[in-house]
Amino acid sequence: MRLMKLVPDNTNIDFLRWKLFAVVTSLLLVGASIFCLATRGLNLGVDFAGGQMVQVTFAQPPQLDELRTRIGALGVGDPTIQEFGSPTTISIRVPRAQDETVEQANAIAASIRGSIAQNYPGSRIDSVETVTGKISEEFAWDGALSVLLAMLGVAAYIWIRFEWQFGLGGLVSLTHDFIIVMGFYSLTQIDFSLNAVAALLTLIGYSLNDTVVVYDRIRENLRKYRKMAIEPLLNLSVNETLSRTINTNGAVLVAITALLLLGPDVIYDLTIGIFVGVIIGTYSSIYVARFLLVPLGVGPDSFVPKDPISRAARGPRNETDDGARV
Incomplete structure (x- = not known):
């Protein structure tokens, strides 16, 4: 029986066609989220407010x-x-x-x-x-510190594994998602408790997984297609990983939707945070983490050794009768 594919193998979507729209959308969402946080604040649960x-x-x-x-x-x-x-x-x-x-x-x-x-x-x-007040202050400090360290740790990991541009792109993408999800909690006034912090940490880890997979494909294509311009190469990399992104994120959304509809109310602030975070994270992994590499200077020569030594420069290879190089 032939397996059904949600994304055909020959998919070639020009994502960069809507990059201006994506930039405006991100700026509006981030600005609206910051405005909500500044004017409405968060509806702190007992964990943080005491x-x-x-x-x-x-x-x-x-x-x-x-x-x-x-x-x-x-x-x-x-x-x-x-x-x-x-x-x-x-x-x-x-x-x-x-x-x-x-x-x-x-x-x-x-x-x-x-x-x-x-x-x-x-x-x-x-x-x-x-x-009590002392415990709520400890909860607030520990929650903020855990989110900050997780974001910095993700950026450092991507930086070490790839290049500094990738690490900065991943950090900006995570910050983008974090602010928008926090703005959602502020707009809806859903209780912001330790469950919400767990949702943010889940979002950071989940976003890292998707970002690393795509960044690895971009690095592979940068080495494979030396003469291809960077924007078509990024489009190619996104299309090649699109099936994996849709299948994985779709499965997560199905499970989270079931929890939202049938799950207990006590974890509602957790499940709704993950639900919104997966949607925003999928969008930002395409238009923020990936295409932010263009203004950061990533190009066809990004993974070329600094001083490559060709075989011609080293001269002909001489070997002895037993195969040893001299």
Whole structure:
């Protein structure tokens, strides 16, 4: 039986035809993401903001304004109350107080549980998370440091394996993806928790995998087609790896879509981050990581030895009777 191919072997798409459109699109997306981050910020989860988050399943959908008033009357600050997957499942988050101790945090969580049990019979406390200020600051620092080190490590790896232009192109591509995904979290105000950091780290590793494969094909073609101009060579390299990109990214998107539709709400901020990151990463791996090599000066002579010594310059090869070179 003949296998079905999503991308024919003779595919020859001129990706550079839309390079101006791609540049404008990237600038708009990055600019809009930075604007959202500056004006709206991130909806930091309890992991980073600190405080208490109580997830409750009610027997009947509660009136959110009434529930907010009752929780606020406990003197725990201005609570954030949202539906969590269904009208009967509610997430209650209260901010941490300044210099709040573990004992005080536990007392606040206990008062919230007691108020719900008293005013809403039949309700069930599904989970209680309490994070103090010191722990939330450690989480924020460790999360930011892990993302930064991962990005620098990826750039260093590509630099060592290929050339500095490839390393810089990979770093710019990762930064492009990172800013846009962060802008998506800011625009939608989805909780930005440790799950979101895990999504960003997954995106960095996944983007590295695709980038290295394509960069290796570009280097191979640079050595193979010495007289080919750099832009047609990049187009050729993209088309040759297009089947692999579509098959791999398509399979990942199918799995992530299943998690988005059927998976638990507790990992929604993780799955949505990976879903958006794969789409943006696929686009940037074509138009940012690869074609950024042109302005960085990569050309047909990039992988030519600096001072090649031809066989003619070395003179004829003389061998003794036993085959040894003299």
